[in-house]
Amino acid sequence: MDGKPGLRERKKQRTHAAISDAAITLFLEHGFQQVSVAQVAEAAEVSKRTLFAYFPAKEDLVVHRFADHEGESARVVRARHPDASPFAALREHFLNGLHERDPITGLNDHPQVLRLTRMILDAPSLVARMERFKTGAERALARALHESADIPETSARLAAVQIVAVQWALANDNSERLAGGEPAEARYPGAVADAEHAFELLENGLRQLTPQQ
Missing domain, CATH: 1.10.10.60 (Homeodomain-like)
Structure with missing residues (x-):
């Protein structure tokens, strides 16, 4: 076969x-x-x-384009190098996404990507459907943190909610700036700085996460 x-x-x-x-x-x-x-x-x-x-x-006719990304953070955690923490792996993955202009980071100014983003933001039912996508991403990441990083279930769930929310906010900020006419190249340094700052805040708030004994 x-x-x-x-x-x-x-x-x-x-x-x-x-x-x-x-x-x-x-x-x-x-x-x-x-x-x-x-x-x-x-x-x-x-x-x-x-x-x-x-x-x-x-709504699925549009949102399915993002379906592969729903479990992306979970896959990053499960596939990380044994010496890398889940948080470090997620941070590096997001920064790489910015560098590669991955549309999921909001830093892609291809005309069709911008039009698709505007269309989603202008349709309440699509925005609501994307919220379900966000919830699915949180659940998948929580399972990955618990199962592959041995983090207690409650801690894993709370961490996943915060991490996905930060990724979502960063992507939305980038999307709004590009939709307003700012080129991706011009936005890139600021997007990286914002991501670094956001992950630093997350890391300080989540540094007490420890594996189960």
Whole structure:
């Protein structure tokens, strides 16, 4: 076995991508609120039933683009070097994301990324759906801290809430600045300084975290 997906799975992936691409194109052109699910299905050449089989809610047509990031912090903690603390690994990962202009850090000024960000911020239902994404990230990180770093469950949960909130705030600050016209290159030094400051505050507040005995 070569590990490659079979014909059926590849067809599913193509259908998923076609629906997603059609939805994003229509949403960016006309606005999220102005486009119906039926219009997306028609543009993707699928039935509404098929569309909902892939995307249970209209908001999922947009938010799924961020789905891989929901467990990103948890993956960083689990995959860290044995000598690295979870906190140090998360800090380094966020700073690397800024350097690489990862859209999840808010520091990407590609026109389509900026338009997608504005669209999300302008649609209350998308903002609410992103809050669910944030909650999922907190839960995943809490499990990783507890299971791979041997931190007590309550401490892990509280730490995860704070860490994700800081990452979220930093990304939102960057997104708002870029949406206001500031280039990513110009924003980068300030974004790094803000991230360093934020993680320093976190580290001072969380330095009492210790493994279970």
